[in-house]
Amino acid sequence: MTLTSDRSRDEGAFGFVAIAGRPNVGKSSLVNRYIGRKISITSRRPQTTRNRLLGILTTDDAQIVFVDTPGIHAAGGRELNRVINRTAVTSLDGVDLILMMITATGWHRDDSLVYEKAVAAGAPIILAVNKSDQLARRDAILPLLESVSRDRDFLDIVPLSVKSGYNMEHLREVIVSRLPKGPPGFPAEQVTDRSQRFLASELVREKLFWHFGQELPYVSAVEITKFDQDESGMLRVEAVIWVEKAGQKAIIIGRDGAGLKRVGQRAREQMERLFQAKVYLGLWVKVRKGWTDNAAMLKSLGYGEW
Numbered sequence: 001m002t003l004t005s006d007r008s009r010d011e012g013a014f015g016f017v018a019i020a021g022r023p024n025v026g027k028s029s030l031v032n033r034y035i036g037r038k039i040s041i042t043s044r045r046p047q048t049t050r051n052r053l054l055g056i057l058t059t060d061d062a063q064i065v066f067v068d069t070p071g072i073h074a075a076g077g078r079e080l081n082r083v084i085n086r087t088a089v090t091s092l093d094g095v096d097l098i099l100m101m102i103t104a105t106g107w108h109r110d111d112s113l114v115y116e117k118a119v120a121a122g123a124p125i126i127l128a129v130n131k132s133d134q135l136a137r138r139d140a141i142l143p144l145l146e147s148v149s150r151d152r153d154f155l156d157i158v159p160l161s162v163k164s165g166y167n168m169e170h171l172r173e174v175i176v177s178r179l180p181k182g183p184p185g186f187p188a189e190q191v192t193d194r195s196q197r198f199l200a201s202e203l204v205r206e207k208l209f210w211h212f213g214q215e216l217p218y219v220s221a222v223e224i225t226k227f228d229q230d231e232s233g234m235l236r237v238e239a240v241i242w243v244e245k246a247g248q249k250a251i252i253i254g255r256d257g258a259g260l261k262r263v264g265q266r267a268r269e270q271m272e273r274l275f276q277a278k279v280y281l282g283l284w285v286k287v288r289k290g291w292t293d294n295a296a297m298l299k300s301l302g303y304g305e306w
């Protein structure tokens, strides 16, 4: 058998890679950067991601299916938190690889919890140390790389900056080298498993994170009540923002409706970019007391479901 004939029968790599990490290390940002589109919302606050979401990266040599997960953290309190944490942990089951993310600032206590869950899930683990752009000097990361690998079992360790793009291609190649060979599982043009409807609701939720104070985004959920495309190609989207209290509703709506208008405007712009269509967006704010602790309501809003 010659090398050439071997190579001509070479198959690409295909597999599922779950991204595990405590909240805010840059998991969703990584998926968006690889896919080249905002399919997973991000913010400076923890727990922005609530659902499992696939980001599918197809290249000549491979198809990598990233499983974006909510951050794993020491959960407690409301049912919503428990559901989110459960989703994060069960998303690690049955994947080919786990990409664990930490940041260059050091190993945190919740990182140990994440590592423990990743080991329990059973797939080999690659460690990415993100936000290396925040270090004054690139080699300042070396002591951390050295210390995290002591007593822990990583296939590879890759310093990274999703923000600057540093080592993104290198990490992709490392992942590809560790994935099984096989034909792609999804059409090359498919970038996510989520519907446009879901992505629309997430973009509205992202703007709540961007525009409102500490608490509000955590007691808000977005339900799409209409999603139609008319003959002209215009998308008509209507959505309800659920909150827990009348006061929260007043805050979102804002003076003369200015708050809601701002959220609507920004969300609409991003929908137009993502869906490549003109969008009409109607938003309403409604109060349902205790929805974050109501299992039935959480289910009807799609939490804890794949």
Ligand SMILES: Nc1nc2c(ncn2[C@@H]2O[C@H](COP(=O)(O)OP(=O)(O)O)[C@@H](O)[C@H]2O)c(=O)[nH]1
Pocket (backbone or CB within 6 Å): 021, 022, 023, 024, 025, 026, 027, 028, 029, 030, 041, 042, 043, 044, 045, 046, 047, 048, 049, 071, 130, 131, 132, 133, 134, 160, 161, 162, 163, 164
């Ligand atoms: N400086 C810096 N910030 C980053 C980097 N990657 C992500 N971020 C920021 O970190 C925050 C959390 O990102 P996100 O993707 O939502 O984190 P997740 O909770 O792990 O999904 C956002 O404000 C991102 O813009 C990076 O490489 N460098």
Ligand SMILES: [Mg+2]
Pocket (backbone or CB within 6 Å): 027, 028, 029, 041, 042, 048, 049, 069, 070, 071
């Ligand atoms: Mg996220």
